[in-house]
Amino acid sequence: MNSDQQLTPDAQAAERFRNLLEIAPDPILEVDAAGRIVLANNEAEKLFGWTRAELAGQPIEMLLPLRFRTNHTAHRAHYSANPKTRPMGTGLDLFALRKDGTECAIDINLSPVSVADGEGRVMCIIRDVSERKRTEEQIRTLNQNLERRTEELAAANQQLELRNVEVERASLLKSEFLASVSHELRTPLHAIIGFSELLAEESAGGLNTKQKRFTSHIHQGAHHLLELINDILDLSKIEAGQLELRQETFALDAAITEVLSSIRPLANNKGIELSDEIQPDLSIFADRIRFKEIIFNLFSNAVKFTREGGRIAVRCAPLPDHIRISVADTGIGIAKDAHESIFQTFRQVASTTKGVREGTGLGLAITKNLVEQHGGQIWVESELEAGSEFFFTIPRTGSGGEEQPSLMPAVVLVVEDDESSRELVVSYLESEGFKPLTAGSGDEGLRVARDSKPDVILLDLLMPGKSGWETLYKLRSTPATAGIPVIITSVMDEKKMGFALGAADYLVKPVAKETLLEAVRKVKRLGLP
Numbered sequence: 020m021n022s023d024q025q026l027t028p029d030a031q032a033a034e035r036f037r038n039l040l041e042i043a044p045d046p047i048l049e050v051d052a053a054g055r056i057v058l059a060n061n062e063a064e065k066l067f068g069w070t071r072a073e074l075a076g077q078p079i080e081m082l083l084p085l086r087f088r089t090n091h092t093a094h095r096a097h098y099s100a101n102p103k104t105r106p107m108g109t110g111l112d113l114f115a116l117r118k119d120g121t122e123c124a125i126d127i128n129l130s131p132v133s134v135a136d137g138e139g140r141v142m143c144i145i146r147d148v149s150e151r152k153r154t155e156e157q158i159r160t161l162n163q164n165l166e167r168r169t170e171e172l173a174a175a176n177q178q179l180e181l182r183n184v185e186v187e188r189a190s191l192l193k194s195e196f197l198a199s200v201s202h203e204l205r206t207p208l209h210a211i212i213g214f215s216e217l218l219a220e221e222s223a224g225g226l227n228t229k230q231k232r233f234t235s236h237i238h239q240g241a242h243h244l245l246e247l248i249n250d251i252l253d254l255s256k257i258e259a260g261q262l263e264l265r266q267e268t269f270a271l272d273a274a275i276t277e278v279l280s281s282i283r284p285l286a287n288n289k290g291i292e293l294s295d296e297i298q299p300d301l302s303i304f305a306d307r308i309r310f311k312e313i314i315f316n317l318f319s320n321a322v323k324f325t326r327e328g329g330r331i332a333v334r335c336a337p338l339p340d341h342i343r344i345s346v347a348d349t350g351i352g353i354a355k356d357a358h359e360s361i362f363q364t365f366r367q368v369a370s371t372t373k374g375v376r377e378g379t380g381l382g383l384a385i386t387k388n389l390v391e392q393h394g395g396q397i398w399v400e401s402e403l404e405a406g407s408e409f410f411f412t413i414p415r416t417g418s419g420g421e422e423q424p425s426l427m428p429a430v431v432l433v434v435e436d437d438e439s440s441r442e443l444v445v446s447y448l449e450s451e452g453f454k455p456l457t458a459g460s461g462d463e464g465l466r467v468a469r470d471s472k473p474d475v476i477l478l479d480l481l482m483p484g485k486s487g488w489e490t491l492y493k494l495r496s497t498p499a500t501a502g503i504p505v506i507i508t509s510v511m512d513e514k515k516m517g518f519a520l521g522a523a524d525y526l527v528k529p530v531a532k533e534t535l536l537e538a539v540r541k542v543k544r545l546g547l548p
């Protein structure tokens with residue numbers, strides 16, 4: 020209705036100012052020198068719930084919660100003395116009171132406004148910040164939760180560290196205890212065995228039939244005890260990682276022939292036919308004595324569990340990196356549900372062919388540990404009454420001799436979730452002639468380590484899913500991977516924890532190329548677990 024042409028320029032400006040006020044996105048109030056509301060815009064009405072008519076002439080304090088009102092007059096007086104454009108109550112939480120009695124969080128900007136009669140008024144531009152405050156509160160709560168979780172994790176890590184130190188101590192004590200006890204036991208046992216043999220030979224006088232039988236019982240019992248002690252000691256040494264392998268390249272058929280010649284008398288006693296189907300010219304990379312122990316254990320079981328007149332064969336099959344060797348018999352066989360458990364300590368599922376439990380129940384547990392320490396695997400295929408075939412794999416070399424293994428490129432498994440970091444490490448390793456394998460998570464790392472038996476593992480600590488600590492713990496406690504040195508790479512510096520959990524080295528990221536390669540070379544050279 021009112022057109023600009025009908026208004027004076029001053030009136031036009033005032034009209035435009037009012038329009039601007041109305042379309043402003045924030046609530047705006049104007050307050051006079053006495054603290055009374057002179058003007059309120061549309062948004063102010065919406066925020067406070069009062070109409071502008073209700074607000075006009077009212078003290079500004081009516082829009083403040085009661086608890087702020089008393090001090091507000093002093094604040095106003097202070098502002099009148101220093102009028103300038105600035106936020107109100109910087110760093111404080113400000114609240115407005117609505118008509119319905121509810122409060123809302125606000126920010127306020129103050130600007131002095133001069134009017135014609137020189138009266139100092141104040142323009143208050145208000146912003147409803149309740150949404151922002153809510154978000155800030157949520158972030159604060161999340162941060163507090165995160166801090167709590169981090170503290171809990173640190174406490175759990177510390178517990179784990181302590182537990183591992185305890186476990187290591189206990190394992191050391193166990194080994195020491197076993198070593199000294201078995202020494203103490205073996206000395207008198209040798210005396211019992213020796214004297215019972217002398218008695219049986221009747222060199223110190225004749226024995227009647229009953230006495231001979233008793234002497235034989237003493238001899239057999241003492242022998243069994245000695246075997247048991249030796250096996251327990253062996254196993255505890257292997258489990259404590261104290262068994263050092265002296266690996267070398269040697270001819271497979273010669274080593275097998277040596278074992279066969281010592282087992283042949285036993286087989287002949289039972290009329291069992293032994294056949295050697297090992298192809299010549301194959302060599303393996305192993306600890307010769309321990310390899311013969313593996314073969315001997317399998318042969319002696321085969322003889323023990325095969326009836327008179329049966330057959331035992333030793334065979335082999337060359338694979339790309341390993342040689343698979345098997346000992347097959349036509350014996351009493353093993354039920355499917357015992358195929359795994361027989362490799363555990365003290366598991367005996369069958370009597371021997373003479374119906375008596377012989378042996379200690381430790382032979383296969385020792386054999387499995389030895390095979391795995393060589394980086395191989397062992398398993399059985401068998402059915403009850405249909406014979407058994409025990410298979411194991413052992414690393415092979417070419418025909419080049421002793422130096423061959425060190426010339427072969429070391430396989431390094433990089434367990435890292437971040438693709439670009441993984442690529443970088445892989446390129447470092449390749450440039451130095453290492454053969455890298457990769458895994459993007461802890462679980463994948465465990466699987467690859469178990470299947471591919473790398474020479475060294477580089478393990479990043481911060482990965483989704485399984486934590487790096489957990490992966491390290493699993494790697495060290497799984498026999499198939501326990502011997503593989505693990506180098507931790509992490510942005511966190513927690514070397515103490517890393518070494519307590521059995522890491523061979525600990526590198527804090529970012530890691531320089533040369534530092535990384537030197538660490539890999541070092542653990543590879545020392546064969547550190």
Ligand code: ADP
Pocket residue numbers: 320321324348350351352353361366367368369370377378379380381382383384407
């Ligand atoms: P043991 O001293 O009893 O032979 P092992 O650990 O060598 O202990 O073997 C564990 C069990 O596995 C044996 O007691 C037997 O039940 C079973 N076993 C091992 N080898 C054979 C085999 N060749 N044929 C049948 N059963 C076997």
